[in-house]
Each structure stands twice: as structure tokens, then as C-alpha cells.
Amino acid sequence: MSTVPRAACVIGWPVEHSRSPLIHNYWLKLYGIAGEYRREAVPPQNFAAFVGSLAARGYGGANVTVPHKEAALALTRPDDRARAVGAANTLWLDKGVLRSTNTDVEGFLKNLDACAPHWDRDLGKAVVLGAGGAARSVVYGLASRGVARVVVVNRTRERAEALRQSLGGNIDVANWEDRDAVLADAALLVNTTTLGMQGQPPLVVDVGKLHGRAIVADLIYVMGMTALLRSANARSLRIADGLGMLLHQAVGGFALWFGKTPEVTPELRVLIEADLNGAAKVTR
Numbered sequence: 710m711s712t713v714p715r716a717a718c719v720i721g722w723p724v725e726h727s728r729s730p731l732i733h734n735y736w737l738k739l740y741g742i743a744g745e746y747r748r749e750a751v752p753p754q755n756f757a758a759f760v761g762s763l764a765a766r767g768y769g770g771a772n773v774t775v776p777h778k779e780a781a782l783a784l785t786r787p788d789d790r791a792r793a794v795g796a797a798n799t800l801w802l803d804k805g806v807l808r809s810t811n812t813d814v815e816g817f818l819k820n821l822d823a824c825a826p827h828w829d830r831d832l833g834k835a836v837v838l839g840a841g842g843a844a845r846s847v848v849y850g851l852a853s854r855g856v857a858r859v860v861v862v863n864r865t866r867e868r869a870e871a872l873r874q875s876l877g878g879n880i881d882v883a884n885w886e887d888r889d890a891v892l893a894d895a896a897l898l899v900n901t902t903t904l905g906m907q908g909q910p911p912l913v914v915d916v917g918k919l920h921g922r923a924i925v926a927d928l929i930y931v932m933g934m935t936a937l938l939r940s941a942n943a944r945s946l947r948i949a950d951g952l953g954m955l956l957h958q959a960v961g962g963f964a965l966w967f968g969k970t971p972e973v974t975p976e977l978r979v980l981i982e983a984d985l986n987g988a989a990k991v992t993r
């Protein structure tokens with residue numbers, strides 16, 4: 710059991726919505742580690758100074774969320790993964806050097822591993838909807854598992870083209886209007902757009918076009934299931950949800966800051982679901 714308190718935080722603007730404190734403080738308590746994880750609301754103009762003073766503020770590292778992920782990359786020494794994705798979401802101090810990585814990649818992959826074991830065996834074609842920061846993590850992750858072909862479908866085609874240019878590999882680009890047509894021979898469909906989020910329009914895509922062994926993953930997390938996952942579930946397709954990814958992406962940061970690789974437990978999932986439902990009281 711650790712006796713020296715250590716601290717980490719999530720830096721965002723806004724940051725009130727972040728579930729990271731709930732996740733990390735759950736693990737700190739579970740493993741009896743003397744430490745704390747806090748929220749830090751930092752506007753963009755103060756981000757560089759804040760990150761530069763992490764150690765002075767008593768932090769050994771931090772998560773970084775919207776809108777700071779690109780700035781975090783520029784202000785730290787990123788690993789290959791963060792550099793390729795073009796964004797960092799996890800920072801840690803390593804002998805005085807501020808280093809960074811992107812744990813969305815492993816969060817996405819580990820969640821699929823848990824929800825659809827062996828999903829990456831001879832996968833064939835994957836379709837990724839969206840071409841923003843989350844899509845870059847997903848496409849990078851798929852390539853790292855040797856997925857033969859990835860089709861990126863985005864409303865703004867140029868952004869998908871740019872993703873293909875920078876990540877390379879076996880990436881094709883399709884028009885947003887053709888998203889149903891490209892599903893016919895796909896083994897995996899991933900939604901990385903903001904469609905389906907609370908307050909956003911629903912994602913309209915015909916999962917009926919997928920074959921019966923296909924897997925559907927949605928990065929969006931809402932209370933219950935997104936409409937996309939509900940329709941996949943109704944067809945008995947294997948599914949992986951955004952909450953699972955969120956929990957798995959937190960593992961790497963906790964291990965770096967607190968020296969223990971935590972487990973994503975059903976109890977933790979229930980806790981965050983309750984919070985999503987507005988029922989949990991956040992204890993800080």
C-alpha cells in the first residue's frame with residue numbers, strides 16, 4: 710500500500726462533464742492507494758502555463774480533454790502513437806520530462822477485445838464513420854492489429870482524405886452518402902462521429918446491410934444504448950460501446966501515475982452508468 714500521496718488531474722475547458730475523476734478515484738480507493746485525481750478547468754490561453762507547472766502544483770501527470778489534446782502534443786515529448794494520431798490525452802512526468810501518449814487507441818482496442826474476443830482474426834474490411842481526432846485513434850489502432858482494409862466515411866470528404874494521407878496504410882475514402890453501400894462486406898463498423906450524442910442528431914445508417922457475423926462499435930456513450938447499438942443488438946450482432954472504451958482508455962494513465970494496472974470491473978461500469986443517469990453523487 711502506498712503511503713506518499715500522489716495526484717493527477719483532468720485538464721479541460723469545460724471539464725465539469727468529465728467522468729475521469731469518478732473512474733480514477735474509484736480505483737485509488739479500491740487499491741488502497743494514497744492519491745487523488747481532480748478536475749482542472751483551464752482555458753486555452755492558460756494551458757501552456759498550467760502544463761508547465763504540473764510538478765509545482767503537485768501533479769505527477771494528467772489527462773487532457775477538449776480542446777487541449779493537440780496543444781498537449783506540442784508541449785510534451787509524445788510517443789509514436791500520440792504523434793501518429795496527432796493528439797495526446799495522457800501526460801506524465803518522467804524524471805523531469807513531460808511525456809505524453811494517446812490512450813484512446815488502447816481504450817478502443819481493449820474494449821473490442823473484451824466485447825468481441827478475437828475480433829481481429831482475419832477481419833477483412835472495417836468501416837469507420839467520421840474523420841476527427843477519435844477516428845484517427847481508431848484507424849491507427851486498427852492498423853496496429855493488422856486489419857486488412859479500412860474505409861473512412863466522413864461528411865467532409867477532404868478531412869477523410871487528410872486522415873488517409875497522414876496515417877497511410879490500407880485506407881480507402883468513401884462519400885458520406887455511400888455509407889450504407891460500403892457496409893455489405895464489412896466485418897466491423899465503428900461510429901466515431903458525434904452523431905447520437907445527447908443533443909446531437911441521430912446517426913442514420915442501415916446496419917441491416919451488414920452480414921450476421923459483423924461487429925458494431927460506437928464511441929458515443931449515453932445512458933442505455935445508442936440507437937446504432939440498439940439496432941445492431943436487435944440483429945444479434947456483437948457490439949462494443951463508448952462507455953467500455955472510456956473505462957479502458959483510463960487504465961494506461963492510472964498505471965503511469967499510480968504504479969498499478971487497474972482492472973475494468975463490472976462494479977466500475979455500474980458506477981459510471983449511475984452517474985450518467987444523474988443518480989451518483991461525485992465524492993471528491
Ligand code: NAP
Binds near residue numbers: 813868901930
Ligand atoms: P471531432 O474531431 O470534432 O470530429 C467529429 C466528427 O463527427 C467529424 O468526423 C464530423 O464530420 C462528424 N460529424 C459531426 N456532425 C456531423 C453531422 N451532422 N453529420 C455527419 N457527420 C458529423 O470529434 P472527436 O474528437 O473525433 O470525437 C468524436 C466523438 O467521439 C465525440 O462524441 C467524443 O465524445 C467521442 N469519443 C469517445 C471516446 C470514448 O472513450 N468513448 C473517446 C474519444 C472520443 P465533419 O468532419 O464533416 O465535420
